[in-house]
Amino acid sequence: MAESEDIPITSDVIRLGQLLKFAGVAESGSHAAAIIADGEVRVNGEPETRRGRQLIPGDVVAIGTPAGTHELRVVAE
Template sequence: MTRTVRVRRPSPWQDGPVTIVPISDDSIRLGQFLKLAGLADSGADARALLEAGEVRVNGEPDSRRGRQLRKGDVVEVDDPRGSNSAAVG
């Protein structure tokens, strides 16, 4: 279950609502999280977004599909529809 909430913006790179996506383990790979959060439709889409430099983790660009995310990490994706954000919950 996902939910959208307004969170306090401690950093200038966070500027819109963030969807909190709960995970059952302590960590999740970035490629998997992109799909789980609905930021990418498939693994191929996730790979394309990462290769194009459209993904930021905690405000920093990242292109590693296998990067381990932990609770509290915020992932932001720029695509033609605009910027979307999701946080690991």
């Protein structure tokens, strides 16, 4: 079962790499890039390899980890 977490943002958009850092999934921008490059990230069910992908409230990011899938839902603050 996927672990799910709401991530509130204060602007209209957030980039995928920023979201991973903000949510504590990635320790740095380069770590976020590595996670994305590994092909373990999906946005709204579709594989995503662009760290700069813009996300808006309502988007769901799923990250595959050894412990299972971690879902981040982008929500307006």
